[in-house]
Amino acid sequence: MLQQKHLLGLAGYPGEDIQTIIDTAFTFREVLDRPIKKVPSLQGKTIVNLFFENSTRTRISFELAQKRLSADTVNFSASTSSLKKGETFKDTAQNIEAMKIDAVVMRHPTPGAPLHLTDHIDSIVINAGDGTHEHPTQAILDMTSLHEKFGYLKGLKVGIIGDIAHSRVALSNIHGLKTMGAEVTLCGPSTLIPPFAEELGVSVNYNVDEVIEWADALNVLRIQRERMGGGLLPSVREYRNLFGITTDRLSMHKKEIVIMHPGPMNRGVEIDSSVADSDQAIILDQVLNGVASRMAILYLLLGGKQEEGDS
Amino acid sequence: MKTTKLKKQVLLKGGMILDPINEFLKKGDVLIENGTIKSTGKVTPSKSVDIIDCSGLIVTHGFCDIHVHFREPGREDKETLDSGSMAALAGGFTRVCVMPNTEPPLDSPESIRYTIDRAEECPIHIHPIGAITKGQDGKELTEMGVMLSEGAVAFSDDGLPVTDSGMMRNALEYATMFDVPVINHAEDLCLKKDGVMHEGKVSTHLGLPASPSITESNMVHRDLALTELTGGRLHVPHVSSAKSTDHIRQMKKSNKNITAEVTPHHLFFTDEDLTSYNTNLKVAPPIRTRTDQEALIHGVKDGTFDCIATDHAPHTVEEKEGTFDLAPFGMIGLESCLGAVNRVLVKENKIDLTRLVQMLTVNPRRIMGFETDLLAEGSPAELVIFDPNKKWTFHKNDIRSRSQNSPYLGEELIGRPLITIVKGHITSLELD
Ligand SMILES: [Zn+2]
Numbered sequence: 001m002l003q004q005k006h007l008l009g010l011a012g013y014p015g016e017d018i019q020t021i022i023d024t025a026f027t028f029r030e031v032l033d034r035p036i037k038k039v040p041s042l043q044g045k046t047i048v049n050l051f052f053e054n055s056t057r058t059r060i061s062f063e064l065a066q067k068r069l070s071a072d073t074v075n076f077s078a079s080t081s082s083l084k085k086g087e088t089f090k091d092t093a094q095n096i097e098a099m100k101i102d103a104v105v106m107r108h109p110t111p112g113a114p115l116h117l118t119d120h121i122d123s124i125v126i127n128a129g130d131g132t133h134e135h136p137t138q139a140i141l142d143m144t145s146l147h148e149k150f151g152y153l154k155g156l157k158v159g160i161i162g163d164i165a166h167s168r169v170a171l172s173n174i175h176g177l178k179t180m181g182a183e184v185t186l187c188g189p190s191t192l193i194p195p196f197a198e199e200l201g202v203s204v205n206y207n208v209d210e211v212i213e214w215a216d217a218l219n220v221l222r223i224q225r226e227r228m229g230g231g232l233l234p235s236v237r238e239y240r241n242l243f244g245i246t247t248d249r250l251s252m253h254k255k256e257i258v259i260m261h262p263g264p265m266n267r268g269v270e271i272d273s274s275v276a277d278s279d280q281a282i283i284l285d286q287v288l289n290g291v292a293s294r295m296a297i298l299y300l301l302l303g304g305k306q307e308e309g310d311s
Numbered sequence: 312m313k314t315t316k317l318k319k320q321v322l323l324k325g326g327m328i329l330d331p332i333n334e335f336l337k338k339g340d341v342l343i344e345n346g347t348i349k350s351t352g353k354v355t356p357s358k359s360v361d362i363i364d365c366s367g368l369i370v371t372h373g374f375c376d377i378h379v380h381f382r383e384p385g386r387e388d389k390e391t392l393d394s395g396s397m398a399a400l401a402g403g404f405t406r407v408c409v410m411p412n413t414e415p416p417l418d419s420p421e422s423i424r425y426t427i428d429r430a431e432e433c434p435i436h437i438h439p440i441g442a443i444t445k446g447q448d449g450k451e452l453t454e455m456g457v458m459l460s461e462g463a464v465a466f467s468d469d470g471l472p473v474t475d476s477g478m479m480r481n482a483l484e485y486a487t488m489f490d491v492p493v494i495n496h497a498e499d500l501c502l503k504k505d506g507v508m509h510e511g512k513v514s515t516h517l518g519l520p521a522s523p524s525i526t527e528s529n530m531v532h533r534d535l536a537l538t539e540l541t542g543g544r545l546h547v548p549h550v551s552s553a554k555s556t557d558h559i560r561q562m563k564k565s566n567k568n569i570t571a572e573v574t575p576h577h578l579f580f581t582d583e584d585l586t587s588y589n590t591n592l593k594v595a596p597p598i599r600t601r602t603d604q605e606a607l608i609h610g611v612k613d614g615t616f617d618c619i620a621t622d623h624a625p626h627t628v629e630e631k632e633g634t635f636d637l638a639p640f641g642m643i644g645l646e647s648c649l650g651a652v653n654r655v656l657v658k659e660n661k662i663d664l665t666r667l668v669q670m671l672t673v674n675p676r677r678i679m680g681f682e683t684d685l686l687a688e689g690s691p692a693e694l695v696i697f698d699p700n701k702k703w704t705f706h707k708n709d710i711r712s713r714s715q716n717s718p719y720l721g722e723e724l725i726g727r728p729l730i731t732i733v734k735g736h737i738t739s740l741e742l743d
Contacts, residue, residue, distance in 0.1 A: 011516060089634055110634040111518040112588030131636075133518030171518060195523070199512040 001300045006125040008114045009134035010175035018140065018176060024296035025144045025289065031068065032292055041303045042071035046101040050092075051128070052078045052108040057263055058128050058138075061287070062105050065294035071302070074101075089113070090120055097121040103302055106130075124301050132166050138262055139172035141293040143180060145286045146217060149258055154181035159211040161243060162221030162270055163192040169262045173219060174200050187211045188221075188243060191232040208243050212250065217258035220245050223270045236269055246272045256280050263287070312401060312711065314434060314738040317692065318361040320344050321737070322354060326365025326696065330686050331372060331669040341370055343692045346735040351686055363730065365696055369664070372672035372685040373405025373693040373733055376645065378469070378494075378548055378572060378620035381407075381437070383429070384422075385414025390625040390713050392426070395645075396433045397711040398623065400738045402645040403695035403728030406436040408679060411447070412470035418442035420457040427462040435733055436693075438464045438679065443482045443493065449475055452485060459489055464679050467494035469548065474500060476533060483534075483543030492546035492570065492678060497530035497555070498522075498596055507635060509551075509597040513582040519635065524603065527596045528554035535562040538569060546678060547571040549622050551596040553606030560615040570678050572620040573607050575644055575651040580604075580718065590631045590638035591718040594622070608660050611670070618675040619667075621648050625714030643712045647705050649697060650724025657699070658725050664699060696730040703727055 002017045010018070031039055047066050051059055059075065066073045078092055096104065103124040106114050111133035118125050129135040147153055158177055164170045164186050177184050184202040186193055197204050205211050212218065227233050240246070245259065259271070259281040267273045276283060323341040328351060330336075340354040356362065381395035390398075392409070399407055409426065411417030417426060423439050430437035441463035445451045447470070455466060466486060473479040473495050486493050506522030508514050514521035531547055535558055538545040547559055550573050559571045580598045592598055610616045624641025631638050644651075649671075656662040676683045685693050703709075705719040731738045 088629070088632075090632055108634070110636045112635050115588055116634060131518055132520070168518065171516075194515045195510055195521075196512045196515045199515065 005301075006114070006118055007136055007297060007301065008118070008125065008127045010136045010139055010172045010179065011134070013136070013175070013179065015179045018143065018180060021140055021293065021296045021300060022144050022147050024300060025293040026148070028292040028295040028299070029289070031295075032288065038068055038070060040070045041299050042066070042069040045071045045103070045302050047071050047073050047103045047105060047298070047302075048096050048101050049073060049075045050078065050096065050104050050106045051076065052106070052113075053129075055107050055129065058107060061290040062128060062294050064291050065298055068291070069295055069298055069303075071298070089116070093117055093120040097123060103298070126297065126301065129168050131168065133168055134172045134175075135168040136172045136176070137294055137297060138169050139176040140297065141286060141290040142173055142219060142260060142262070143176055144289045144293045145260065145282055146258070148285065148289065149282055150216065153177070156182040157185070157214055157216045158182055159185045159187055159215040159218045160221065161187045161208060161211070161218055161245065162223055163227060164188050164197065164221070165192045165194040166224070166227070167221050169221060174202055178202070185211050185214065189233055189239070192227070209249065209252070212253050212257060213255075215257055217260060218245065219260045219262070220271050221262065222264060222266060225266070240269065244270060244272070245275055247274045250275060258282055260286055312397070312738060312740050314400070314736050317343060317346055317732065317735050317737050320357065320360040322356045322360045322362045323365050323370050323694070323696065324362050326368045326370035328686070329369050329371040329665060329668050331665060331673045332684055334665055336665060341686070341694070343732070346692055348686060348688055348690045348692055350688060363696075368696050368698050368729065370694060370696050371668050373695045373731060374403045374649070374671040375406040375675040375681065376404050376621050376623070376648075377408040377465075377618065377675045377679055379407045379409055379623040379645065380412065380625065380641070381409045382413060382625060384425070388713070389627055392429050392433050392437055394711070394713040395623070396435045396437070398643065398645040399435050400731045401709070401711040401728070401740060402648050403697055403731050404435065404645055405693045405695065405731060405733035406438070406676070406681065408438045408440050408464055410467060410469040411440055411442040412468070416442045416447045418445050418447065418453045420454060420461045423458045423461040423463045434736060434738070438462065440465045440467050440469075440494065442466065443468045443473055444478065447471055449473055449478055452481060455485060455489060459491065465492045465494055465546065467496070467548070469494060469496045472496050472498050472500065472530060476537070479534060480537050480541060483537055483541040483545065487541060487543050490544065491680075492544045494546045494548050495530070495534050496548060496595075497527050497534060499526050499530050502526040502529070506597070507593060508585055509582045509599040511582055511600055513585060517586065517588070522597070524552035524554050524599060527552050528558060531555040532558045535559065535569065538562075539566060542568070544568045545570075548620065549574045549577065549596060550607065550610070550616065551577045551599050551603065553603045556606050556610040556615055560610065560613070563615065570617045571615065572618045572675075573611065573616045574620060574622050575648050576642060576718065578604065578607055578611070578655045579651045584718070588635050589718055590633070590635055591642050591716045593635060593638050593640055594624070594642055595640040608656065611656055612660075612662060617670065617678060619648065619652055619670045620675065621645050623712070625712050626716045628715055631716045641716065643710070643714055643717050646709055646711060647717060647719040647724060649726050649728055650703065650705065651719060653699060653726030654724055692732045694732045695728050697726060697728040699726045701725070701727040
């Protein structure tokens with residue numbers, strides 16, 4: 001059903017497949033609104049959630065998606081177990097493969113790790129975030145949410161605000177949105193915009209008010225507190241002043257734009273509580289669409305093929 | 312690969328003799344008697360002579376690589392002087408200079424002596440480069456004078472830069488007494504930070520931490536200025552960027568004490584090749600853009616670069632099969648060198664084969680003060696015989712190093728060494 005066996009990233013990912021995933025996500029949204037929120041689509045399939053880095057939200061979202069599809073799931077937090085004993089990445093991968101599983105959902109701090117995993121195992125690999133590289137399922141749920149809100153992606157104007165350079169969410173969103181025909185402007189401190197950003201086919205603007213004026217929607221990224229006060233950013237106050245999405249700032253613009261945030265939020269830093277909780281924010285829809293989009297991805301990657309011996 | 316003792320008389324018959332000193336290439340024979348060059352040109356052999364048919368092949372000086380890491384002592388699991396020698400012979404190299412970043416480093420007369428003694432037993436000529444600073448920690452100068460008398464040929468803290476400009480000044484100044492090259496691995500670590508590749512369009516796509524070209528070129532520029540200040544001799548290793556090439560070209564116009572090398576991998580690959588996250592392409596300084604690659608090739612054409620050096624840097628399979636961030640920097644390069652540079656420089660960029668051979672023979676020997684006229688009558692035979700047109704695909708079984716970290720695996724190379732003669736022995740690479 002999808003052209004690629006794995007979902008490693010959205011760079012070069014076919015647009016028609018992104019659309020298929022989004023359409024399928026909408027059908028699963030209906031399932032999630034039923035009293036019994038479970039379908040038997042992936043009965044008998046085993047999926048391992050292999051997390052080399054903590055991420056409660058992404059893991060829970062995947063786990064729920066898997067349970068709603070009736071798959072068997074195993075959670076493996078490598079940061080707390082074998083990696084500390086010196087077991088290599090390859091060993092962990094091969095051990096898991098030996099247990100006869102169908103797919104691996106992996107979060108890893110190193111860019112390229114999911115691609116590397118496909119060298120070692122035959123199962124389907126889904127990238128749940130690889131360092132500062134990609135986070136394709138997040139971008140797909142963001143696009144699903146935008147599609148739900150606007151009814152289209154082509155021509156949509158999306159501003160991505162914050163620490164772009166260290167953000168896998170930004171990179172996947174850029175690739176996905178560009179493929180789907182949206183326009184993207186990056187906005188954040190110049191030290192946190194990756195070099196050669198324009199080569200990605202996006203615009204860069206350091207003036208957040210101009211971006212708000214231009215955009216249909218803003219994707220507001222989390223600013224890591226550890227970036228503050230170092231060589232990259234002087235202070236929280238400075239950041240809020242220049243880039244914070246505050247009620248005051250938004251009220252200066254006539255047009256009401258849609259606000260997204262991949263979470264977890266630093267309320268009072270990159271976004272005001274009052275903005276996050278306002279009607280123009282679709283942050284909780286993103287959470288629900290996260291489950292629906294991940295159900296769609298798992299269903300399309302694992303359920304699409306007829307099993308051998310099935311008759 | 313088979314190594315045997317040279318017979319009393321050996322005739323290399325009917326090859327194209329390439330003399331990189333007198334810059335000629337002509338058909339002829341080379342007669343080796345008792346391990347030394349007896350005569351070249353048209354030779355009428357006696358009956359008992361061992362004849363090697365060299366028709367269609369180039370006969371020239373054995374290659375000399377002034378930048379290799381043989382890991383002995385300390386990391387014999389990666390390479391030893393013996394296994395490194397085999398890799399060299401397979402690549403047509405008869406002489407190498409080993410970098411001192413061993414464990415412990417070659418930073419004392421005793422450790423230089425150890426390497427010299429061990430090198431005696433090896434089938435090629437191996438010369439140690441001594442560390443610039445004790446423990447390679449950039450704080451105290453090593454005993455350069457005594458190390459030289461034990462057999463060191465140059466000084467370098469390679470693997471690490473001499474970060475402190477004052478220390479680099481002292482090293483260059485001190486080494487003027489001995490007229491030997493100081494070699495600095497130029498990377499500004501403050502700019503490099505946790506960078507694992509070249510900063511550019513590709514690194515932005517891959518999400519890998521990266522460092523820009525000026526990480527190298529700023530320090531190269533500093534070293535050039537310090538060379539001018541001190542009157543020392545500077546050899547710039549593994550130049551990777553267009554900017555550094557420009558700085559060197561500029562400074563060489565007025566200063567005869569500057570030399571520079573370029574590696575096969577910086578000529579052969581670009582950062583676009585890293586999209587597979589192949590850890591064997593993780594090197595320091597990093598593989599840069601197509602523009603840099605073109606500038607390096609131009610630097611070969613106009614003589615900015617004096618020599619080719621492989622920076623042969625073996626690492627274990629275990630270290631290189633991990634994720635990109637954890638893999639160590641470096642690749643092996645001796646076995647694939649000729650096929651790679653001959654393909655890029657001679658076949659694709661129409662650089663004269665004689666010029667390439669000079670960069671592999673007489674030029675590096677001149678930098679290190681080695682004997683250069685290897686085809687002269689009476690010289691100990693130190694030759695390579697290679698096929699300049701042989702197309703071949705580089706495979707695991709072409710590797711003689713103890714390590715396997717080559718990004719050339721599966722690449723098509725053009726030009727292949729077939730016979731290497733050195734230290735009274737002849738090594739032939741059997742081809743299927
Ligand atoms: Zn180096």
